[in-house]
Amino acid sequence: MPIPVVTIDPAFIVPIVIEGQTTQMEFTMTNHGLIAVKGVQFGVPHSESYQITPLISEVDELPAQSSITVPVLISLKQPLSDAEKCGTCGGTAGKTTSESYQIGGACEKAEVDALCYYECGPDKKWHQKSLDLKPIKAAMSLYDCLKAIFTEEAITGFKGNAAKIPSWAIGRPGAARGRVPGERIGC
Secondary structure, eight states: OOOOOEEEESSEEOOEEETTOOEEEEEEEEEOSSSOEEEEEEEOOOOSSEEEEESOOEEEEEOTTEEEEEEEEEEESSOOOHHHHHBOTTOOBTOOOTTSOOOOBOOOOEEEEEEEEEEETTEEEEEEEEEEEOOEEEOHHHHHHHHHHSOHHHHHHHTTOGGGSOHHHHSSTTGGGTOOTTOOOOO
16 A cells, blocks of 8 residues: 655754844655645644744645645744853854854754644654754854955855855855955954
8 A cells, every 4th residue: 555755855844043133944844655645734832942934834735746845934032141152063152163253152953843644544643854954053242253254145045944054164264255264254
């Protein structure tokens, strides 16, 4: 008997959530199987720090061999504390990357869940897939630093998913604009 094969891509997103702004990201849910899934619902477990809102909350049916792209908004629920403005992803103030650039405030794992079922005789077989999020809280001053290192087009490209930042740029601040490592950029 055929069954649906559902995936979420990407399965992991690192959104940069800038204080006072809303970040939009998206994921694609694909049914690779030969039968439809039904009753697709997108939900977000409670988060202490983030307001996470899928712009599509449910879909009656995702046909076989089809996909749906789901935009998701994420923002901070409250302003950053001084410790978060000066901390790393581990939340320790004063810790920086190897090139002395701070990477943002304490990270909290979050997720977006997709719940769906397929019919198997008289029963419904329920399945859940999750999109894992590891948001980076960023004060506006960090955003200004990002603008000094990368072009606006590059920031727009990876703002919804910092996992898209090329590895060569992480170890070499300024490389995206032709700067040499260690050059002062005023942050």
